Amino acid sequence: MARIGAVTVAVGSIGAAGAAAAAAYPASCTSNQVCVYDNTNYGTELGWRSGGFPLQDVSSGNNDKMSSWSNHSVLNACWYTNSGGGGVGLQMNQYTSDPDVGLVWNDQMSSWKGSSC
Numbered sequence: 288m289a290r291i292g293a294v295t296v297a298v299g300s301i302g303a304a305g306a307a308a309a310a311a312y313p314a315s316c317t318s319n320q321v322c323v324y325d326n327t328n329y330g331t332e333l334g335w336r337s338g339g340f341p342l343q344d345v346s347s348g349n350n351d352k353m354s355s356w357s358n359h360s361v362l363n364a365c366w367y368t369n370s371g372g373g374g375v376g377l378q379m380n381q382y383t384s385d386p387d388v389g390l391v392w393n394d395q396m397s398s399w400k401g402s403s404c
């Protein structure tokens with residue numbers, strides 16, 4: 288009896304997590320926008336571009352500050368640790384958000400584009 292109960296709970300948890308991930312855009316990142324934020328959990332919006340935007344450097348004031356992002360567009364996007372698409376490129380998949388890029392990649396974004404890496 289206890290075993291059956293545990294299985295039921297596990298299935299329910301998977302369903303809830305999947306639904307939350309699919310709808311997890313910050314309110315500030317509306318449809319067709321790719322948005323980047325200072326601090327984790329979409330703390331302060333550094334800026335946004337429409338999906339498919341060309342490669343460009345981050346402004347000097349926003350350089351090396353990004354800690355979270357949201358891609359609310361149909362196209363993949365990419366951010367780079369150096370200007371001009373240099374350094375390491377990290378994908379921001381279509382219809383995906385990341386509330387915390389992690390310690391290794393925190394405060395490194397220097398350029399980005401609205402297409403795959």
Ligand SMILES: [Ca+2]
Nearest residue numbers: 368395396397
């Ligand atoms: Ca950088």
